[in-house]
Amino acid sequence: MDKLIISPAPHIHGGDSIEKNMRGVIIALIPALLVGFYFFGLGALIVTLVSVISCVLFEYLIQRFLLKTEPTITDGSAVITGLLLAMNLPSNIPFWMVILGALFAIGVAKMSFGGLGNNPFNPALAGRVFLLISFPVAMTSWPVPSPLTTSYLDAQTGATALSILQGSDLDIPAITDLLIGKMGGSLGEISAIAILIGFIYLLVKKIISWHIPISILVTVALFTGILHGSNPAAFASPMFHLLTGGLLLGAVFMATDYATSPMNPRGMIIYGIGIGIITVVIREFGAYPEGVSFAILIMNAFTPLINKYVKPRRFSK
Amino acid sequence: MKTFRIGGIHPEENKLSAGQRIKTITLPERVVIPLAHYSGRPSNAVVKRGDQVKVGQLIGKADGYVSANVHSSVSGKVAKVDVQLDASGYKRPAVFIDVEGDEWLETIDLTPDIERKCHFSKEEILTKIQSAGIVGLGGATFPAHVKLSPPPGKKAEVLIINAVECEPYLTCDHQLMMEKGEEILVGVTILMKVLEVKKAVIGIENNKKDAVEHLSKIAQSYPGISVEPLKVRYPQGGEKQLIDAILKRQVPSGKIPIEVGAVVMNVATTFAVYEAVQKEKPLIERVMTISGKDVKKPGNYLVRLGVYLSEVVKQTGGVPKGTGKIIGGGPMMGRSLMNLDVPMAKGSAGIVFVNEKEALRKKDKNCIRCAKCVTVCPMGLEPYLLMNQSEREMWIEMERNRVMDCIECGSCSYTCPSNRPLLDYIRYGKSTVGLRIRKRQTEKV
Amino acid sequence: MNTILISILILGGTGIFLAVLIYYVSEKFKVIEDPRIDEVEAALPAANCGGCGFPGCRGFAVACVEADSLDHLNCTVGGIETMGKVASILGKTVVEHAPTVAVVRCGGTCEHRPRMNEYDGVKHCFIAHNLYSGETGCSWGCLGFGDCELACDFGAIKVNPVTKIPEVDEDKCTSCGACVRACPKNLIEIRKKGPKSRRVYVNCRNKEKGHISRKACNVSCIGCKKCIKVCPHEAITIAENLAFIHDDKCKLCRKCVEACPTNAIVELNFPPRKIKVENAELQHVE
Incomplete structure (x- = not known):
């Protein structure tokens, strides 16, 4: 090179990139996905594929033809949105609904705000809630887990652990079933162990910090513990709350979404506590059996406020 | 193992020249001794064209308190007193000397013996340090005598010797400790005498285990001096970070270390103090590292001030093929050089060659708000926010978000997964906010 | 019938009370300002560029009204045309500044x-x-x-x-x-x-x-x-x-x-x- 390059310091870079982080999240999602594929079979596979492909496609089309910018689908964020959206859906949902959800997630919740990093709400959750409000029946008729089934739309449906709790008098599943995921529910939320494996992977790779998931889980455990302690007949045990519904999936993968969560540990903890409290309130006192997605979306709205008033620990106060 | 409490990164160490014995660079035909050494005011030349000078003779007298004397590093004839382009392409005053022989001032003790006992009083030592033109050799080149005279009412309790050398590639301080360990410890006792402190701690990062052992062994015979191995973490060499790591005390925002009873001195500066006080030798040379992944023989070299860097590089194997960027100093905080026709200054700790492939920055992308910059910031700031505000010229908000606390260590830019030029913008904001604060203060007066 | 009457009375009463209050407050805290400032401001280009050395066009308008002569005041955006208008509003003379x-x-x-x-x-x-x-x-x-x-x-x-x-x-x-x-x-x-x-x-x-x-x-x-x-x-x-x-x-x-x-x-x-x-x-x- 005939000309020397001049630039301000620092002259080296750590080599971290958006792609690396996104790839890490995708890898961390794999165990939970595999469990979903195992228990819900072909239906889960179809929903996941449709969701991922349509998310990527919508992002590409919007950037190419509407925004007229360089498409950034290679960074992997659309893939993650697709995966998370699918994991929050029942495996017997018609695929056109999935496409609609993907369109809302990418088109409205993500790209209309300026794409990756600028969206105030988690796109996958926004898509999910959009579907939940639009198609309440399809979104709450959960297939019963039957390993490696080939049924899709015709899957046998049953209740989730949480909806059992809310009204019906069926037996509550055993803790071991909850751990491995042998229960009804969205296709990615069922197995606590698989999600925890992903959580540990994310922590080891330093893709997320522990603050948000742990503060959510601790808050939920404490709050439900107090309720359970005061009236065991009316309120379920903390263990049950932790392992059921989308709590773990939400705490580990959705609440920790970079763009929509606070920017420093103190804020993250406040944010986590908020999600925990709202989740329990919706579950125990609200009309819906499940509250994680609403809780996260509500706290997403508070993130800018938290960022403004909660500052990181400064050097020397 | 101790380290500082907030933020920090661990860049690839690349200490390629570790363990290389210090070699002396032979004198060129001409040296150009800069009269300004980055910080403080340039000194006034006291020689003129045609004067004969000896090694160690005063050629530039300090102009004011925050300024340092400059001495001739060679013997010969003054060719002219003129301006010379510095590393950033701006003109700085300098003395041009044609080298003739190597004749030292008679007062300088050139014997290799170590003078362990210091007979001078506190004031005498301070005067010697001041007249020897000693500045902080860690990079900031702040005059040492200013640092050693605490403001009235403030008293130092601990002397901290900064032997951290947390910048990747650089090994000059490490090698100096290995070869001049005893002298450095004598230097520490002298500094302790000046500051009237009973305790001194030498902080060394644990990637220099041999230096930790070597100095600990010698330190046994010097009461009050201890060696503290530190966990390897950048920017531990920052004054405030080092005090936090060793004393668990945090210097308040906008204050200097004496506020928490500490004075920090660089290890190379300590060695220079030893030479100035015990050997009457002013600051005319220093050790520098020549390194880089493509450099055939990375090493540590003793270089006289004013020698063109091109001459140093010529003697140490030349510019490696495919060099895209030359850094003066370490890769985290050093400056990229426009060319090598720059004279050696007191603050030049090394030259690092970066090849074309690694020289160019990657294209920056959207901020994904991953908060990694906030996590690594050693001052607990929010780099993403400061950059945003700097782009929008929101100076009042930047000041409120404590941009003036930024130590410009570069951890944020280093970490950012989107390759955003965080520090570039923060520096812009910091300089503008600094100007605004100064303007406000003068208006108040 | 009674309900309607009560609500009319309450709402009407509140309305009258508030109207009186607003009138009183506006009279009490009235800021007396030279009306010509508004006129001058309307004549200015509203670029708010600061080229005249005043904070925005209104700042310049205030300065124009307060100044004894317009000799040292000039709107660089509007030039002589605008300054002529300003001068005619204020009844002052204007010097032409070279563009x-x-x-x-x-x-x-x-x-x-x-x-x-x-x-x-x-x-x-x-x-x-x-x-x-x-x-x-x-x-x-x-x-x-x-x-x-x-x-x-x-x-x-x-x-x-x-x-x-x-x-x-x-x-x-x-x-x-x-x-x-x-x-x-x-x-x-x-x-x-x-x-x-x-x-x-x-x-x-x-x-x-x-x-x-x-x-x-x-x-x-x-x-x-x-x-x-x-x-x-x-x-x-x-x-x-x-x-x-x-x-x-x-x-x-x-x-x-x-x-x-x-x-x-x-x-x-x-x-x-x-x-x-x-x-x-x-x-x-x-």
Whole structure:
């Protein structure tokens, strides 16, 4: 090179990139996905594929033809949105609904705000809630887990652990079933162990910090513990709350979404506590059996406020 | 193992020249001794064209308190007193000397013996340090005598010797400790005498285990001096970070270390103090590292001030093929050089060659708000926010978000997964906010 | 019936009470302001550029109303037309200020001033300027990253992508001075626009000695003083190896343009030359 390059310091870079982080999240999602594929079979596979492909496609089309910018689908964020959206859906949902959800997630919740990093709400959750409000029946008729089934739309449906709790008098599943995921529910939320494996992977790779998931889980455990302690007949045990519904999936993968969560540990903890409290309130006192997605979306709205008033620990106060 | 409490990164160490014995660079035909050494005011030349000078003779007298004397590093004839382009392409005053022989001032003790006992009083030592033109050799080149005279009412309790050398590639301080360990410890006792402190701690990062052992062994015979191995973490060499790591005390925002009873001195500066006080030798040379992944023989070299860097590089194997960027100093905080026709200054700790492939920055992308910059910031700031505000010229908000606390260590830019030029913008904001604060203060007066 | 009556009474009563309250408050805290300020403000262009030296157009309007004479007040955007309106509102007289325009004093295009290194930081003049002298050998010249373009509210100054030097659109330039403040190298000057926009100026800011500046750039001012010798109006001075043409003395004779050995003095908007012969004769006579 005939000309020397001049630039301000620092002259080296750590080599971290958006792609690396996104790839890490995708890898961390794999165990939970595999469990979903195992228990819900072909239906889960179809929903996941449709969701991922349509998310990527919508992002590409919007950037190419509407925004007229360089498409950034290679960074992997659309893939993650697709995966998370699918994991929050029942495996017997018609695929056109999935496409609609993907369109809302990418088109409205993500790209209309300026794409990756600028969206105030988690796109996958926004898509999910959009579907939940639009198609309440399809979104709450959960297939019963039957390993490696080939049924899709015709899957046998049953209740989730949480909806059992809310009204019906069926037996509550055993803790071991909850751990491995042998229960009804969205296709990615069922197995606590698989999600925890992903959580540990994310922590080891330093893709997320522990603050948000742990503060959510601790808050939920404490709050439900107090309720359970005061009236065991009316309120379920903390263990049950932790392992059921989308709590773990939400705490580990959705609440920790970079763009929509606070920017420093103190804020993250406040944010986590908020999600925990709202989740329990919706579950125990609200009309819906499940509250994680609403809780996260509500706290997403508070993130800018938290960022403004909660500052990181400064050097020397 | 101790380290500082907030933020920090661990860049690839690349200490390629570790363990290389210090070699002396032979004198060129001409040296150009800069009269300004980055910080403080340039000194006034006291020689003129045609004067004969000896090694160690005063050629530039300090102009004011925050300024340092400059001495001739060679013997010969003054060719002219003129301006010379510095590393950033701006003109700085300098003395041009044609080298003739190597004749030292008679007062300088050139014997290799170590003078362990210091007979001078506190004031005498301070005067010697001041007249020897000693500045902080860690990079900031702040005059040492200013640092050693605490403001009235403030008293130092601990002397901290900064032997951290947390910048990747650089090994000059490490090698100096290995070869001049005893002298450095004598230097520490002298500094302790000046500051009237009973305790001194030498902080060394644990990637220099041999230096930790070597100095600990010698330190046994010097009461009050201890060696503290530190966990390897950048920017531990920052004054405030080092005090936090060793004393668990945090210097308040906008204050200097004496506020928490500490004075920090660089290890190379300590060695220079030893030479100035015990050997009457002013600051005319220093050790520098020549390194880089493509450099055939990375090493540590003793270089006289004013020698063109091109001459140093010529003697140490030349510019490696495919060099895209030359850094003066370490890769985290050093400056990229426009060319090598720059004279050696007191603050030049090394030259690092970066090849074309690694020289160019990657294209920056959207901020994904991953908060990694906030996590690594050693001052607990929010780099993403400061950059945003700097782009929008929101100076009042930047000041409120404590941009003036930024130590410009570069951890944020280093970490950012989107390759955003965080520090570039923060520096812009910091300089503008600094100007605004100064303007406000003068208006108040 | 009763319900309707009660609600009418309550709502009506509240309404009347509040109306009285508002009236009282507005009377009590009335700010008495010269009504002419509003009138003057309406006559101003509402660009709020600050070119007049006051904070926004309203600030200027207040100053106009309060001032004894309008001699030292001038709206650079609106020019004499606007000032005439202001004067008629206030019943004052107005002096015509010569129209001015921003002038970028650097001719160091890529062909005249070779790039010696490659800048790889944020493309922002201020940031590059704080780091080092620039991509070329000239530490005084234009960096070409367009801080002036960003600062201009009127879209009147644009960096030419080919020459990497900003160019001023005279029709749009209001000489508000935002670019002057934005340029870290102090290259931009507000100069008299001149008759028919004709101007002669030194297109360089390099204060190095001649041989140094010449080495860095083909069209730099080398401080040779030839222009001073040919200038019949004593409009040119040289300080620190740099010539400067004072626009209040310059009569646009263009002799200096001819004399400059490095073409550092430029003429703008003149018709093509046809007086070359005359000039040559003049030199012969000398």
